[in-house]
Amino acid sequence: MESTVIKSRNFNASFGSNHVVKNVNIDIPRNHVIAVMGPSGCGKTTYLRCINRMHELIPGASSSGEMKLNDEDVYQMHPIFVRLKIGMVFQRPNPFPNLSIYDNVIAGYKLNGIKLPKAERDRIVEHSLTRVALWNEVKDSLNKKGSFLSGGQQQRLCIARAVAMEPEVLLFDEPTSALDPISTSTVEELFHELKVNYTLIIVTHNMQQAARVSDKTAFFFMGELVEYDDTKIMFTNPKDNRTQNYITGRFS
């Protein structure tokens, strides 16, 4: 039987009095790619940011309910450990502009004050960049600033930065919406390889992308989790007619 990594029960999130995520129950199986889709403004980003407790960084934001990582309540853990175990990749590639490519990859270790011998650092950098298929492109310019890379390369650098911390889960918030089609497909190819070691939760409003890359799909609508099933079933035989309408393009 496959084990559950992330488990939410009756999970709610708000911005002040704006109730944005409503009573979400979900079980996310290990080493799978989960797509989260839904019309814009339906709370996908907010839900994703609740998983690694980034939501609470926004003044006035609050949440309630159960969010478990391997049966441990995320909201009982220290947020720093949560974010080390659940990495995040953002919509816009955000490498640190003042750091080199090399330093960007090990930024997580530096930020957390973890000192590593040079050989170990080198190994992590090479390994992480190889995982995101960037090593061959940048191995001769590791000391250049990360901001010189193309958008797609920057996004893969950000994935490498998250991977370098060896998290269990990786969260992606519309990771390709700022990328051109070719960079998009390189990033999409990565998902298949990354799921061997990690569990991937990917917010996207691109249905083709959800269909291409994910094993399971969750459909959010106005803050509710309307339907959650195997991606094949969701796209061929959705049970809820809101899902059906969305997939057939009746609203966006």
Next chain:
Amino acid sequence: MVTRSDLPLRVINSTPEAILKAKKRARRSFRQIRTENVFKRTLSIMGLVIIILVLGILLTLVVQSLPSIKALGLKYLWSKVWDPVQDIYGAWPFLLGTLLSSFLALIISIPFSIAVAIFLGEYHPKGWLPNFLKNTVELIAAVPSVIYGFWGLAVLVPIVRSFESSIGVEPVGVGIFSSSLILAVMIIPYAASLGRSMIHLVPSHLKEAAYGLGATRWEVIRSVVLPYTKSGLFAGILLSLGRALGETMAVTMVIGNTSLIPKSIFAPGNTMASVIANEFTEADKPVYLSALIELGLVLFLVTVVINLIGKKIIDRFTNE
């Protein structure tokens, strides 16, 4: 006069009432254009007046300094004795007094202003306490400097005096050190509020990148916020320095007013601004007066340059 041929075709083929309406509208817009032009010209004249005023001040300073520049030459700046009775004029004691008191004030105030900037910019941007703190800090800049002088004489000087006797220097109280303390308080708002707005400008996606990697608040501030804002913070410090160099009233009241070269930071002295304020009315000889005005010219140029550099850095920072 609007004639038929001035009107759009659509109007020509319509009723007399419509034509009348269109004429009115046309006249109205002519009037608007005229008002707009007058308004624009008024603004340019106002702007020009200000520029002429500043240039005029500079010119006055230069012209009035000429007698002293001619008589004393460049060595005026580093001559160590100021004795108007003997007609000896050297600016060095005041240059030194100004530099000492301003930089000391800067060193004392930087930790406070940066702490306030980080607290308000990153830790607590909203809420009543931060708001109260922000307004209080801004109020510091609004208090008239003579009040600081008063407070300095009444409260600070006695404290400094007992501090001085406890560490075994001559307990004068008034002096460079006291003026530095007063100046430090007075310049906090400049670096603090500029720093606060610079910290607000740090893109949240960069901070989130660090938070997402498990960084703590302090780690985000140290590794993302401070590197990103360092030039802005530096500009804020420069602007405070400009303020400290030129501050007159409060300093004049607590610095002790002597034209001797200060032997230590606890000794009495004078800054360029305070010696002008102190001696301007008693300058009875043309060269004496001119020498004081030349001090003013130096002060003017130094503060202008410092402000320009500060503004330049801010511009570059906010345009990036």
